[in-house]
Amino acid sequence: MSVTSEASTSWKGSLTEGSGEVALESSNQGPFPVNWKARSEGSTSVTTPEELIAAAHSSCFSMALSNALAQNGTPPESIETTASVTFIPGKGIAGSHLNVEAVVPGLSPEDFATLAEEAKKGCPVSQALAGIEITLEASLA
Numbered sequence: 687m688s689v690t691s692e693a694s695t696s697w698k699g700s701l702t703e704g705s706g707e708v709a710l711e712s713s714n715q716g717p718f719p720v721n722w723k724a725r726s727e728g729s730t731s732v733t734t735p736e737e738l739i740a741a742a743h744s745s746c747f748s749m750a751l752s753n754a755l756a757q758n759g760t761p762p763e764s765i766e767t768t769a770s771v772t773f774i775p776g777k778g779i780a781g782s783h784l785n786v787e788a789v790v791p792g793l794s795p796e797d798f799a800t801l802a803e804e805a806k807k808g809c810p811v812s813q814a815l816a817g818i819e820i821t822l823e824a825s826l827a
Contacts, residue, residue, distance in 0.1 A: 691712070693738075694709050695709075696717075702722050705721040707719055708720055718732075725773060726773075739769075739771045740770060740771040743769040743815065746809045746810055747805060747806060747811070747812065749809075751765055751786065751801065755788075760791070760792050760793040762788050762790045763788075764789045764827075765788040766786065768786075769782055769785075770782070770783045780819070781818050781820065782815055782818060782820050782821075783821045783822075783823070784806060784821070785823045786823070787824075787826070789826070798824060798826050802822060803824070806820060
């Protein structure tokens with residue numbers, strides 16, 4: 687069985703002068719404003735495609751890591767993941783950096799690092815982002 691998720695964008699105007707709104711099918715929040723200025727210069731109040739990719743990457747990786755830890759016999763108490771996706775205007779998306787800290791009783795830092803690396807490679811969003819560099823910092827709390 688496959689599952690299809692949707693988001694839609696309404697855009698008005700040119701790239702640099704225009705703006706749009708992104709609506710997520712599942713969300714009762716939003717729509718979320720998007721524009722070129724936020725994408726090329728950064729913003730804490732307007733979303734970007736890269737922020738949405740970061741949300742997808744951090745959540746997918748957290749799920750993959752949780753599964754890997756449980757299969758290892760060391761289920762996590764908690765996992766906190768931040769994905770930082772870098773965009774370079776005129777070049778594109780340069781990379782995604784995953785920073786994860788977890789509470790996993792009975793697991794050594796070395797084994798955690800190994801499982802986190804495997805989860806990074808096995809995460810479907812990581813696989814979809816195979817054209818960019820994906821880096822990882824993993825630590826136990």
